[in-house]
Amino acid sequence: MRKLKQLPGVGLLKGMLVTGRNFFGSYRNPRRLVTVSYPEQRLLLPESSRNFPFLVYDGNDSVEGLRCVACKTCERECPSGAIRIVQARDENGRPAKHPERFEIGIDACMGCQICAEVCPFDAIKMDSDYEHAATGRTRPMVHNKLRLAKSNTYYHRIKPREAAEVDARLEMERFRKEEARRKREEAARMKKEAAAKAAAAKPEAPENS
Amino acid sequence: MNLTASGLLFFAFAVLTLGAGTAVALVREPVRAALVGALCFVGVGLLYLWLGAEFLGFIQWLVYVGAVAVLIVFVILLTRREDAGGETEGGRFAGLRVLGGLGVALALFGALAAAVLGSGSLYREVPEEPMVLEIAALGRELVAGAVPPLILVGVVLTVALVGGVTLALVERKPDA
Amino acid sequence: MAVTIPSDAAPPPGRTSLAFPARRPGLTLAAAAGVLVVGTTLLVLLLDRKAPGILTGAVVEALAHPATAPLILKAGVLGWLAEGWGLGEPWLGLASISLSLFTIVAVFMGLFALTSIVERKVLARIQNRYGPNRAGLWGLLQPVADGIKMLTKEDIVPAGGDRWMHLLAPVMLAVPAFLVLALLPYGPGMTVVELGVGILFFFALGASAEVAVFMAGWSSNNKYSLLGAMRAIAQMISYEMPLLLAALAVVMLAGTLSPTLMVEAQAGHAFGFVPQWFVFTPWGLVGFVLFFIAALAESNRSPFDLPEGESELVAGHMTEYSGFRYAVFFLAEYIGLFGICGFAVALFLGGWHAPLPVLDFIPGYLWFFLKLYGLVLLAIWIRGTMPRVRIDQLLAFSWLFLIPTGFCVLAGAALWHFTGGGWLGWLVVTPVVTAPYFLLLPRLQSAEANALRTYRFSEE
Numbered sequence: 065m066r067k068l069k070q071l072p073g074v075g076l077l078k079g080m081l082v083t084g085r086n087f088f089g090s091y092r093n094p095r096r097l098v099t100v101s102y103p104e105q106r107l108l109l110p111e112s113s114r115n116f117p118f119l120v121y122d123g124n125d126s127v128e129g130l131r132c133v134a135c136k137t138c139e140r141e142c143p144s145g146a147i148r149i150v151q152a153r154d155e156n157g158r159p160a161k162h163p164e165r166f167e168i169g170i171d172a173c174m175g176c177q178i179c180a181e182v183c184p185f186d187a188i189k190m191d192s193d194y195e196h197a198a199t200g201r202t203r204p205m206v207h208n209k210l211r212l213a214k215s216n217t218y219y220h221r222i223k224p225r226e227a228a229e230v231d232a233r234l235e236m237e238r239f240r241k242e243e244a245r246r247k248r249e250e251a252a253r254m255k256k257e258a259a260a261k262a263a264a265a266k267p268e269a270p271e272n273s
Numbered sequence: 274m275n276l277t278a279s280g281l282l283f284f285a286f287a288v289l290t291l292g293a294g295t296a297v298a299l300v301r302e303p304v305r306a307a308l309v310g311a312l313c314f315v316g317v318g319l320l321y322l323w324l325g326a327e328f329l330g331f332i333q334w335l336v337y338v339g340a341v342a343v344l345i346v347f348v349i350l351l352t353r354r355e356d357a358g359g360e361t362e363g364g365r366f367a368g369l370r371v372l373g374g375l376g377v378a379l380a381l382f383g384a385l386a387a388a389v390l391g392s393g394s395l396y397r398e399v400p401e402e403p404m405v406l407e408i409a410a411l412g413r414e415l416v417a418g419a420v421p422p423l424i425l426v427g428v429v430l431t432v433a434l435v436g437g438v439t440l441a442l443v444e445r446k447p448d449a
Numbered sequence: 450m451a452v453t454i455p456s457d458a459a460p461p462p463g464r465t466s467l468a469f470p471a472r473r474p475g476l477t478l479a480a481a482a483g484v485l486v487v488g489t490t491l492l493v494l495l496l497d498r499k500a501p502g503i504l505t506g507a508v509v510e511a512l513a514h515p516a517t518a519p520l521i522l523k524a525g526v527l528g529w530l531a532e533g534w535g536l537g538e539p540w541l542g543l544a545s546i547s548l549s550l551f552t553i554v555a556v557f558m559g560l561f562a563l564t565s566i567v568e569r570k571v572l573a574r575i576q577n578r579y580g581p582n583r584a585g586l587w588g589l590l591q592p593v594a595d596g597i598k599m600l601t602k603e604d605i606v607p608a609g610g611d612r613w614m615h616l617l618a619p620v621m622l623a624v625p626a627f628l629v630l631a632l633l634p635y636g637p638g639m640t641v642v643e644l645g646v647g648i649l650f651f652f653a654l655g656a657s658a659e660v661a662v663f664m665a666g667w668s669s670n671n672k673y674s675l676l677g678a679m680r681a682i683a684q685m686i687s688y689e690m691p692l693l694l695a696a697l698a699v700v701m702l703a704g705t706l707s708p709t710l711m712v713e714a715q716a717g718h719a720f721g722f723v724p725q726w727f728v729f730t731p732w733g734l735v736g737f738v739l740f741f742i743a744a745l746a747e748s749n750r751s752p753f754d755l756p757e758g759e760s761e762l763v764a765g766h767m768t769e770y771s772g773f774r775y776a777v778f779f780l781a782e783y784i785g786l787f788g789i790c791g792f793a794v795a796l797f798l799g800g801w802h803a804p805l806p807v808l809d810f811i812p813g814y815l816w817f818f819l820k821l822y823g824l825v826l827l828a829i830w831i832r833g834t835m836p837r838v839r840i841d842q843l844l845a846f847s848w849l850f851l852i853p854t855g856f857c858v859l860a861g862a863a864l865w866h867f868t869g870g871g872w873l874g875w876l877v878v879t880p881v882v883t884a885p886y887f888l889l890l891p892r893l894q895s896a897e898a899n900a901l902r903t904y905r906f907s908e909e
Contacts, residue, residue: 308663308664315657318653327645327646328649331646331649331652334653335656338656338657338660339652339656339657340656343660343663346663347679347682350679408645
């Protein structure tokens with residue numbers, strides 16, 4: 065029997081058997097298929113996959129909810145100069161804490177993630193969307209604020225662990241800020257009270273003396 | 274002279290064969306000459322077919338186009354050296370070389386013409402009915418009558434082949 | 450595994466789904482068949498007005514006698530031409546020939562289109578993929594899309610190449626491939642050109658393919674093209690020998706060079722059920738395997754597709770071809786495969802004969818095409834399984850194993866003739882034809898494994 069297995073050509077026949085089994089098996093059991101019908105079905109990308117950045121917003125409003133405060137840190141740090149930010153002004157002409165325009169040229173962007181690293185407000189994150197085909201190579205390659213804005217829910221969907229971390233951090237910060245504000249207010253209140261007490265006590269003194 | 278369709282075909286094949294044969298001598302690029310030579314062989318095969326000798330025609334095609342022409346092409350490609358051109362035109366003894374070539378060509382043509390004319394087949398009556406070639410008869414003829422020359426030719430060709438391979442395969446010996 | 454992630458934002462404008470709405474394949478197929486039947490009927494009725502009754506009669510009779518339907522239809526059309534249009538003798542003969550040729554070319558072009566998609570589908574399934582499934586139902590319109598793509602692509606002639614030879618090479622390859630189809634015996638009385646020396650013509654045409662391949666390689670002015678062409682020719686010459694030897698055994702026992710007569714020599718069934726095809730004799734079986742292996746090499750199929758081995762030669766002699774000329778190469782390769790498989794069917798697999806007497810009701814030409822396509826599918830299966838061989842393995846395999854086997858098959862066929870077949874024939878012939886497999890192939894394998902690889906040109 066072993067002799068029979070060593071005959072030349074037996075290995076080739078075994079190979080034919082394997083491929084034949086694959087052929088019929090892939091019709092009988094669709095789970096054998098390693099590819100998916102792309103536009104209708106997609107594979108879930110790994111959490112660490114990234115290509116271009118997007119802007120995260122909280123809540124439902126993609127304009128009001130933007131976390132970005134137009135601090136322009138990312139614009140300064142971007143190695144390829146792909147980011148352009150114009151800060152908004154309020155009705156009095158003073159700089160406001162949100163961007164008027166936020167544009168990323170995805171033809172220049174190289175997906176280095178530096179913008180996401182340096183952002184102090186966790187407002188810009190790396191997306192894993194890959195369908196960026198466009199009909200031109202200048203204007204259509206520049207994504208504006210509306211196109212870049214994606215909800216925190218979406219962020220949770222593509223990168224659950226990272227988004228949860230960010231949320232926890234933001235929550236903690238908010239809590240600390242709140243705490244600090246409360247303490248500050250407490251201190252101010254105490255100070256005020258003390259001052260009031262002092263003020264209440266002081267006018268009496270000259271009169272007393 | 275009334276030309277039938279068949280006669281026209283004959284002239285077409287003849288012109289093809291002769292034209293290709295002339296081109297072999299005149300084309301400068303050796304590879305092109307070899308390919309035109311293949312065309313010439315095809316023309317000869319077509320003439321055989323025109324004569325009704327299917328077996329001979331296809332054998333001509335198989336052996337000459339499939340083997341001989343390809344062999345020539347191989348030889349040209351495998352032996353061509355860039356530096357082995359040397360003088361191609363003029364030089365010393367140019368006139369002598371032309372004369373020599375012409376002499377050889379004339380002698381060969383004369384010998385062939387004498388053989389053809391001497392055989393008397395030019396004056397034979399062509400039978401009205403096309404001759405049907407019995408392939409089995411051809412085989413019997415070859416095996417029965419012509420065995421010694423056939424084997425001799427085979428031996429000579431084999432010897433030539435082995436000699437050619439030995440000459441061409443000058444391998445450098447490893448240093449060790 | 451497949452998880453759909455709907456994009457959060459609305460899809461950008463202009464993106465549409467590419468999927469063909471093939472929700473109901475049965476409906477689509479039925480519609481296509483209906484259009485075909487109604488269209489043909491209308492066309493026949495329309496044409497029939499010229500000579501009333503002839504065409505319709507032929508169609509009705511063809512439906513009644515499917516076994517000889519092509520012959521009846523042809524006679525009908527010829528009669529229609531003679532009656533309705535008053536065609537005379539030289540033209541009628543011409544019409545008869547062109548009718549056969551058009552039918553054959555149309556059938557094989559259809560088969561080519563089908564195979565180009567079937568091959569990709571089968572290869573995909575072997576690798577657990579879907580394969581092309583976008584253009585039309587099950588991707589069946591993919592050949593149309595490919596054709597449009599090929600036609601609209603730029604046609605490049607390399608600078609410094611030989612323009613005319615570059616143009617001529619694909620044609621020189623395609624024409625002999627199509628000529629082979631005229632020789633195949635599709636059914637009783639259904640050979641387009643009844644040639645007494647058909648098998649010889651087949652080999653002569655195969656020989657002219659070598660010249661065409663060389664022309665393609667040389668005229669491209671490209672080292673890969675030339676190397677690929679040289680390899681292709683070396684391969685063709687090496688594998689023509691076993692092909693010829695295997696065919697020669699059949700020629701000896703059938704006593705003829707005509708494929709039609711060879712098929713007729715394989716008629717009948719032993720014991721009432723074993724078909725007397727040559728493949729069911731010991732020499733025939735080995736000869737068939739030999740023929741098929743050599744056929745794969747002759748038509749540049751995997752695992753012998755190294756003339757176009759992209760890992761080392763880009764695409765061999767087809768490197769500098771693009772657009773429609775490349776398509777012609779592609780066509781010639783497939784048609785060549787059909788032709789050589791057709792000859793394998795005619796020589797060894799009993800041509801148009803049914804494998805069992807009870808299956809005789811299926812027309813012979815259907816059997817022929819069924820067997821032919823079976824061999825094509827086998828070639829595709831092999832392509833999906835085996836890795837490409839190396840050039841030295843390829844040549845050694847032919848010269849050291851296949852050609853000796855070919856001579857053994859020849860000797861076996863002679864012994865079979867002298868013993869008159871039967872159990873004595875089996876007893877005598879089997880050891881003769883299987884000897885190379887047991888004696889030569891293991892040695893070849895071990896020599897291959899133990900050989901010290903030397904590289905002649907790299908150790909300067």
